Amino acid sequence: MMATLSKLQVKRFTRETTNHEPKKRISGSRILMWLFLILLLFVTIFPLYWVIRTAVTPPKKVYSEARALAPSDPTTQNIERVLGLISDEELTALVKKNPTISAGKLDFLHFVKNSCIVAGAITAGQTFFSSLAAYAFARLRFPLRNLIFYSYLGGLMVPSIVLFIPNFVLIRNMEWIGTYKGMIAPTFLMTPFAVFFMRQFFLNLNTDLEEAAKLDGATHAGIFLKIAMPLSKGPIFTLAILTFITSWNEYLWPFLVGRDEKVRVLTVALSVFRSQTPQGGPDWAGLMAGTIVAVIPTFLLFIFLGRKVVDSIQFSGFK
Amino acid sequence: MQTAESRPFWEWPLKILVTIILIPKKFLDWAMNSEAFLGYLFILPSLIGFIAFFAYPAVRSVYISTLEWNLLTPAKHVGDDNYQFIYHDERFREALKTTVYYVLYNIPLQTLLALMIAVMMDKVHNSSFLRGIFVLPWLLPNVVVALLWLWMMDPSLGIINQALKQVGIGEQGFLGDPDQVIQSLAAINIWRHAGYTSILVFAGLKTIPKGLYEAAAIDGAGEIQKFLRITIPLLRPVLSFVLVTSVIGSFQVFDTIAITTEGGPAGSSRVILYYIYEQVFERRIHMGTASAASVVLFLILFTVTAIQMTFLRAGKSDLAEYS
Numbered sequence: 001m002m003a004t005l006s007k008l009q010v011k012r013f014t015r016e017t018t019n020h021e022p023k024k025r026i027s028g029s030r031i032l033m034w035l036f037l038i039l040l041l042f043v044t045i046f047p048l049y050w051v052i053r054t055a056v057t058p059p060k061k062v063y064s065e066a067r068a069l070a071p072s073d074p075t076t077q078n079i080e081r082v083l084g085l086i087s088d089e090e091l092t093a094l095v096k097k098n099p100t101i102s103a104g105k106l107d108f109l110h111f112v113k114n115s116c117i118v119a120g121a122i123t124a125g126q127t128f129f130s131s132l133a134a135y136a137f138a139r140l141r142f143p144l145r146n147l148i149f150y151s152y153l154g155g156l157m158v159p160s161i162v163l164f165i166p167n168f169v170l171i172r173n174m175e176w177i178g179t180y181k182g183m184i185a186p187t188f189l190m191t192p193f194a195v196f197f198m199r200q201f202f203l204n205l206n207t208d209l210e211e212a213a214k215l216d217g218a219t220h221a222g223i224f225l226k227i228a229m230p231l232s233k234g235p236i237f238t239l240a241i242l243t244f245i246t247s248w249n250e251y252l253w254p255f256l257v258g259r260d261e262k263v264r265v266l267t268v269a270l271s272v273f274r275s276q277t278p279q280g281g282p283d284w285a286g287l288m289a290g291t292i293v294a295v296i297p298t299f300l301l302f303i304f305l306g307r308k309v310v311d312s313i314q315f316s317g318f319k
Numbered sequence: 320m321q322t323a324e325s326r327p328f329w330e331w332p333l334k335i336l337v338t339i340i341l342i343p344k345k346f347l348d349w350a351m352n353s354e355a356f357l358g359y360l361f362i363l364p365s366l367i368g369f370i371a372f373f374a375y376p377a378v379r380s381v382y383i384s385t386l387e388w389n390l391l392t393p394a395k396h397v398g399d400d401n402y403q404f405i406y407h408d409e410r411f412r413e414a415l416k417t418t419v420y421y422v423l424y425n426i427p428l429q430t431l432l433a434l435m436i437a438v439m440m441d442k443v444h445n446s447s448f449l450r451g452i453f454v455l456p457w458l459l460p461n462v463v464v465a466l467l468w469l470w471m472m473d474p475s476l477g478i479i480n481q482a483l484k485q486v487g488i489g490e491q492g493f494l495g496d497p498d499q500v501i502q503s504l505a506a507i508n509i510w511r512h513a514g515y516t517s518i519l520v521f522a523g524l525k526t527i528p529k530g531l532y533e534a535a536a537i538d539g540a541g542e543i544q545k546f547l548r549i550t551i552p553l554l555r556p557v558l559s560f561v562l563v564t565s566v567i568g569s570f571q572v573f574d575t576i577a578i579t580t581e582g583g584p585a586g587s588s589r590v591i592l593y594y595i596y597e598q599v600f601e602r603r604i605h606m607g608t609a610s611a612a613s614v615v616l617f618l619i620l621f622t623v624t625a626i627q628m629t630f631l632r633a634g635k636s637d638l639a640e641y642s
Binding site for chain 1: 348351352353354355357358359361362364365366367368369371372373374375376377379380383390435436439440442443444447448449450451452453454455456457458459460461462463466467468469470471473476478481482485510514515518519521522567570571573574577578592595599600606609610613614616617620621624
């Protein structure tokens with residue numbers, strides 16, 4: 001009896017595996033899909049490669065070897081030049097030899113510092129204050145709570161340009177044009193997205209631990225500090241990454257209020273650099289070198305936290 | 320009597336002092352356990368930020384749209400003059416048309432491509448490495464993306480034209496050609512967004528119960544039928560989200576254009592946001608017209624979103640009917 005049963009099971013098992021077999025088969029459509037994916041990967045990566053290859057090409061060769069997949073004599077000179085690491089005399093000599101490069105002294109290190117200050121401050125403030133508010137919206141009961149939360153949600157609907165004009169006037173009246181404060185202020189205390197994102201997380205968080213703590217006589221403040229905060233390190237970190245990338249990439253607002261060289265951030269610096277066109281064309285080698293500098297933090301985040309970033313994007317898209 | 324007299328003279332002041340010291344502590348004890356107090360305390364910073372930089376400017380924007388104001392001299396009330404002006408302004412109409420073209424080139428292609436990538440990742444190979452690569456362009460600043468494509472699409476030196484020359488197709492103007500500029504800008508945006516969108520769609524695919532496909536296979540459904548009858552309907556919530564947000568985003572395209580074409584050549588890429596920008600930061604300052612145009616943009620976006628939400632029944636999931 002046992003033997004027959006197990007034979008039957010074996011039979012069923014083999015049938016099932018053969019049923020699944022076609023999945024593993026190398027069919028024409030699978031090959032086509034592979035080719036398509038590889039083509040798309042190439043299209044995605046090639047432009048990034050091209051940035052690097054142009055950045056390490058000597059300025060003259062950018063013109064003479066426009067088609068070469070790799071420069072014949074790679075150089076770090078462009079990167080040193082945009083970072084302001086070469087002396088004035090060297091720069092003058094260089095410009096004399098290559099009339100196609102920007103004659104002005106560049107200091108992208110300074111812009112990196114500015115970008116770090118602005119994006120760092122926005123990330124710290126926005127993540128902290130938005131999480132605080134999100135917790136209150138998700139867990140504490142108080143009059144007008146839903147009304148306030150839904151007005152925040154309404155803020156998601158308003159295009160940023162509608163807000164930029166009056167905000168520009170406000171920042172101007174406060175004489176904050178050309179200051180870090182002016183660039184940081186509008187998104188320092190909250191964005192509707194950040195509050196929404198964190199509230200969604202707190203709503204999904206199991207309340208058992210908090211209930212238990214309440215029974216043990218913990219205060220609401222205690223529950224927040226000792227239970228909710230440690231549990232939400234992950235999402236808070238995720239929000240911080242997203243906020244940092246967003247504010248690092250922001251262009252229009254810092255362009256409106258922070259064009260001063262003193263506080264200029266990387267994105268604005270790149271656009272100013274782009275609009276200086278020595279001898280007709282833009283200084284491509286220098287621009288691509290500057291571009292590399294501007295994406296270094298993104299790449300670092302990507303390399304060390306790539307998976308987390310991808311997961312957080314999926315999470316943020318769904319809520 | 321005797322006992323009362325024997326009390327030291329400082330007893331009452333001390334009691335008062337202790338009470339005064341205890342009040343803050345009592346208050347603190349109460350406050351730390353009062354939901355309402357903590358609630359307001361926690362939302363206070365965000366509320367200040369919301370009122371100062373979201374709610375108040377949103378209202379003020381409508382107010383400014385009724386002014387003639389160049390920031391330097393006092394503002395003048397002009398009623399609906401600004402709306403009249405943009406309604407009759409040829410450049411605004413052109414900008415509206417250009418933006419709609421951009422959205423139409425952009426959205427269908429981007430969504431289709433994203434859907435294809437997601438399905439293929441699901442069928443052939445999926446790893447967080449692959450997804451990471453596809454999402455990478457979306458993590459880059461718009462300014463960087465614009466610069467690198469401006470360089471690649473350069474009419475004479477750009478690698479794309481160099482390659483086209485190699486295979487015998489003539490050089491293309493791309494961003495420098497009024498007939499190709501919108502398509503080129505859409506292509507740049509698709510490069511930046513298709514991978515990101517595919518990640519969202521891919522996550523949506525993962526929520527579809529595999530049992531449905533098996534059941535459909537037993538009923539004799541082919542791959543295409545399964546895709547059209549199961550995958551697409553069940554992806555609807557994700558696709559609606561993707562469509563709604565990417566349409567809203569596309570209507571507000573600015574960075575790429577500011578870096579590459581500055582609205583040119585000959586105004587052929589002047590989208591709504593660039594029109595607004597010109598009202599404030601180029602030529603003479605017209606805060607009123609700029610605000611009026613931005614309010615109109617808001618109304619357009621609101622309508623388009625409302626139509627999409629109704630059409631896509633965005634809030635409802637078909638999955639609920641199956642489970």
